[in-house]
Amino acid sequence: MPESTRALGDVIPAPAKVRPVPAADFTISDSTAISAAPGAEQLAGLLRAATGLPLPVRAGAAEITSVLDETGEHGDEGYALSIAADGVTIRAATPAGLFWAAQTLSQLVPATGSTLPGGEIVDRPRFGYRGVMLDVARHFWTVDEVKAYVDAIVQFKVNYLHLHLTDDQGWRLEIDGRPRLTEVGGGAGTGVDGAGPGFYTRADYADLVAYAAQRFVTIVPEIDMPGHVNAAQAAYGELTADGTPAGPRTDQEVGYSSLVAGKEETYAFVEDVIREVAALTPGPFLHIGGDEAQATSAEDYRTFITRVLPLVAKYGKRAVGWHEMAAVELPETAVPQFWRIEAADEGTARAAANGSKVIMSPADRTYLDMKYTAESPLGLDWAALISVAQSYDWDPATRLPGVGEEALLGVEAPLWAETLRTLDDVLTMTFPRLPAIAEIGWSPRETHEWASFRRRLAAWGPRWTAQGIAYHRSPEIDWPDQAGIG
Numbered sequence: 398m399p400e401s402t403r404a405l406g407d408v409i410p411a412p413a414k415v416r417p418v419p420a421a422d423f424t425i426s427d428s429t430a431i432s433a434a435p436g437a438e439q440l441a442g443l444l445r446a447a448t449g450l451p452l453p454v455r456a457g458a459a460e461i462t463s464v465l466d467e468t469g470e471h472g473d474e475g476y477a478l479s480i481a482a483d484g485v486t487i488r489a490a491t492p493a494g495l496f497w498a499a500q501t502l503s504q505l506v507p508a509t510g511s512t513l514p515g516g517e518i519v520d521r522p523r524f525g526y527r528g529v530m531l532d533v534a535r536h537f538w539t540v541d542e543v544k545a546y547v548d549a550i551v552q553f554k555v556n557y558l559h560l561h562l563t564d565d566q567g568w569r570l571e572i573d574g575r576p577r578l579t580e581v582g583g584g585a586g587t588g589v590d591g592a593g594p595g596f597y598t599r600a601d602y603a604d605l606v607a608y609a610a611q612r613f614v615t616i617v618p619e620i621d622m623p624g625h626v627n628a629a630q631a632a633y634g635e636l637t638a639d640g641t642p643a644g645p646r647t648d649q650e651v652g653y654s655s656l657v658a659g660k661e662e663t664y665a666f667v668e669d670v671i672r673e674v675a676a677l678t679p680g681p682f683l684h685i686g687g688d689e690a691q692a693t694s695a696e697d698y699r700t701f702i703t704r705v706l707p708l709v710a711k712y713g714k715r716a717v718g719w720h721e722m723a724a725v726e727l728p729e730t731a732v733p734q735f736w737r738i739e740a741a742d743e744g745t746a747r748a749a750a751n752g753s754k755v756i757m758s759p760a761d762r763t764y765l766d767m768k769y770t771a772e773s774p775l776g777l778d779w780a781a782l783i784s785v786a787q788s789y790d791w792d793p794a795t796r797l798p799g800v801g802e803e804a805l806l807g808v809e810a811p812l813w814a815e816t817l818r819t820l821d822d823v824l825t826m827t828f829p830r831l832p833a834i835a836e837i838g839w840s841p842r843e844t845h846e847w848a849s850f851r852r853r854l855a856a857w858g859p860r861w862t863a864q865g866i867a868y869h870r871s872p873e874i875d876w877p878d879q880a881g882i883g
Contacts, residue, residue: 405480405514408504409832409853410554410839412520413475421481421515423460425450425506432459436495440487443499447506460484463495474556474613475521478502480513493613497554504552508859524793526756526807527838528557528617529765529831531823534564534628535649536593536814537583538823540601544608545820549827549866551612553835558609559617559684559809562597565627565646565654569596570618574669575633581645582628589815591647602677610679617717618674621686622667623656623693623701630654635662649815652691658701668708675712683709688719688736699725706731717756723748732806735797736760738780746799754806757793763834765812765826769869775816775826785871789833789850792842808838821867828861828868829854851875 402422406415430453431441437454440463445452452461466488471477476489476498487498501520505513529550531538538546547558562570566589568582583596597605606616630636630643637643638657646654656663675683685705690698702718702725709716710730716722720733723744727733729752735745738761749755760767760780767783768776781787794802810831817823832854837845851874858876861868870876 402510402512402514403505403507403856405505405516405518407853407856408501409850409857410836411844411849411853412501412518413841413844414519415516416518417514417516418481419515423480423482423485423513423515425452425461425511425513427451429461430455430459432457432462434463435465435492436463436499439496440499440502443503444506447503448511450511463487463489463498465492465495466490471519472521473525474554475519476501478518478520480505480515480517482515485513493556496613500552500554508856522554522839523841524805524807524838526557526809527555527835528559528756528807528809529555529827530559530561530619530758530809530811532561532564532766532812532814533569533597534561534567534621534814535589536817537567537569537588537595538814538820539595540597540605542820542823543605546823546827547609547612547614549824549864550831550835551614553832554839555831555835556613557615557617557807557809559619559811561619561621561811561813563620563628564625565651567593567596568628568632570602570674571596571598572670572673573599574673575666577632578629581632586645586647587628589647589649592818593814599677606677606679615680615682616678617680617682617684618678619684619686619717620670620674621688622705623658623698624652624654624688624690625686626656627654629656629666633666635660636666651689655690655692655697656701658693658697658704663701664704664708667705671705671708671714672712675709675714678714681715682717682732683712683714684717684734685709685722686719687722690721695724720745720755723753727751727753729753732756734758734809735800736764736811741798745797749800749804753804755797755800755804756806756809757796757800758809758811759791759796760811762788762791762796763808763810765810765830766814766816769830769871773869775822777813777815783830785829785833785851785854785873786847788830789837789845789847791837792845793837794842808834810834824867825869828866829857829871829874832857
């Protein structure tokens with residue numbers, strides 16, 4: 398195969414089915430056009446960036462065509478991509494499927510030249526939920542920084558962005574009925590070491606939600622409770638046991654703060670926040686946290702979660718929570734998110750047996766804030782040192798006893814921000830490990846092979862460099878020369 402052509406399956410995530418036809422390669426040229434159809438402008442933008450060619454979008458016949466296939470054959474996000482000598486055709490049942498097909502097609506553009514490998518790809522995701530979590534509470538990331546992050550992650554068919562909006566060190570979303578939350582919790586000196594002030598106005602948040610939705614990414618907002626609430630208690634004294642506002646905290650400690658389960662002021666506050674966040678969020682999920690509530694007694698924790706879960710449903714959302722919330726009997730609609738490193742969890746297994754779907758985020762495999770090696774300048778190491786291979790070498794369907802394939806909503810890779818200060822820090826901790834987790838979430842289990850993945854991942858080094866995306870040059874990967882895009 399010439400260097401100017403990529404193999405048909407050389408993309409991440411690995412497609413479900415690949416049928417190469419070497420004699421059917423198609424070369425994009427100055428005269429190539431894209432048919433005016435759903436997703437055409439997004440497809441044109443991706444291919445223009447990859448090829449440097451004009452690729453006009455026009456009505457009528459064109460060499461590159463996308464078709465919405467109403468038969469539903471490809472599922473909600475699947476697609477069929479056919480590359481022949483006379484052109485390219487994408488078929489999908491939904492605009493999301495067309496968008497993910499466009500991501501695949503853009504990856505098939507080679508480092509040099511513009512010849513696409515002939516054949517057919519038929520693809521659909523293993524799991525419907527393929528997420529990343531970004532901690533904006535311990536360090537605030539601007540609207541433009543979050544948008545840049547969305548653009549980086551969608552290349553790997555990630556379709557959920559979980560925003561950790563509140564914690565002990567900061568409150569990052571404007572709530573009309575509780576203005577001091579952001580006046581105090583989003584002001585100067587907030588964030589770990591006081592280095593991450595800022596918050597999203599309601600308009601900012603709506604802008605982020607819309608930007609993500611245009612790229613088929615759904616925002617999942619998290620309001621962490623009953624623990625991780627010091628920023629809220631610093632703003633409103635009625636949320637503490639004695640009615641006195643808490644002092645601000647900018648350290649990395651956890652487990653010391655708690656809403657008071659026995660005060661009605663607590664639930665008035667929680668309902669105010671849930672009502673406003675739900676109204677601002679068109680997606681189906683609202684995350685209520687629930688982790689590391691060491692300052693809450695077991696009885697109070699059960700009382701609190703039992704009171705709060707119906708409030709989420711009252712405002713039209715499905716509750717997601719860190720798996721500790723499975724200490725209570727959950728409704729089927731509630732989604733526990735497993736995050737620990739233990740080999741088993743009784744509560745999560747019980748919730749799955751009762752019909753709840755589970756998001757799998759084991760910290761020793763998916764936490765993007767863990768150091769790559771002991772020498773890594775960024776990150777923590779309490780869960781593990783996580784190499785690219787370790788991010789790839791696991792199966793969410795066998796991670797927890799009692800939580801099999803049918804019980805999984807999907808996978809998520811959380812990125813906590815205690816040690817991060819710049820967007821480059823965020824990107825460096827995300828890449829190249831996120832592609833491994835994204836492939837686990839999208840590709841069929843039988844396609845998972847480390848040798849294949851590391852070879853396909855290597856081609857992303859020059860591509861990220863060309864895009865201005867910082868990444869960790871892991872010695873596990875044979876990165877090519879950084880000239881060009883490959």
